[in-house]
Amino acid sequence: xxxxxxxxxxxxxxxxxxxxxxxxxxxxxxxxxxxxxxxxxxxxxxxxxxxxxxxxxxxxxxxxxxxxxxxxxxxxxxxxxxxxxxxxxxxxxxxxxxxxxxxxxxxxxxxxxxxxxxxxxxxxxxxxxxxxxxxxxxxxxxx
Numbered sequence: 001x002x003x004x005x006x007x008x009x010x011x012x013x014x015x016x017x018x019x020x021x022x023x024x025x026x027x028x029x030x031x032x033x034x035x036x037x038x039x040x041x042x043x044x045x046x047x048x049x050x051x052x053x054x055x056x057x058x059x060x061x062x063x064x065x066x067x068x069x070x071x072x073x074x075x076x077x078x079x080x081x082x083x084x085x086x087x088x089x090x091x092x093x094x095x096x097x098x099x100x101x102x103x104x105x106x107x108x109x110x111x112x113x114x115x116x117x118x119x120x121x122x123x124x125x126x127x128x129x130x131x132x133x134x135x136x137x138x139x140x141x142x143x
Contacts, residue, residue, distance in 0.1 A: 008099030
């Protein structure tokens with residue numbers, strides 16, 4: 001088979017019994033990290049080609065698109081919701097679980113950088129959330 005459908009992918013935050021599944025997610029994108037490059041070319045380098053080494057890795061951001069429901073606990077601005085996490089500026093563990101058996105997951109620490117909604121008169125309530133990743137990500141296969 002050439003590919004897999006993304007339908008059924010979930011994202012949650014927290015750990016253990018305190019895990020909150022984020023409701024009504026329509027798209028998850030990110031962890032498109034970038035590795036800084038340090039140029040170490042010197043006058044006595046062996047040729048006229050630049051020499052480089054890899055430095056710090058920044059995993060960037062994860063973006064979420066949601067069908068916004070102000071009544072959903074995972075969306076609210078009170079304890080336990082994305083809007084609350086933004087107001088508290090707390091770093092949380094987020095876990096993306098991909099569909100299929102056995103399940104594959106990626107966990108990372110992040111804080112809510114922004115969370116904005118839109119309410120067009122002729123369409124659905126929507127929310128876009130940007131998670132700023134800090135540190136590394138842990139991929140788990142077959143759990």
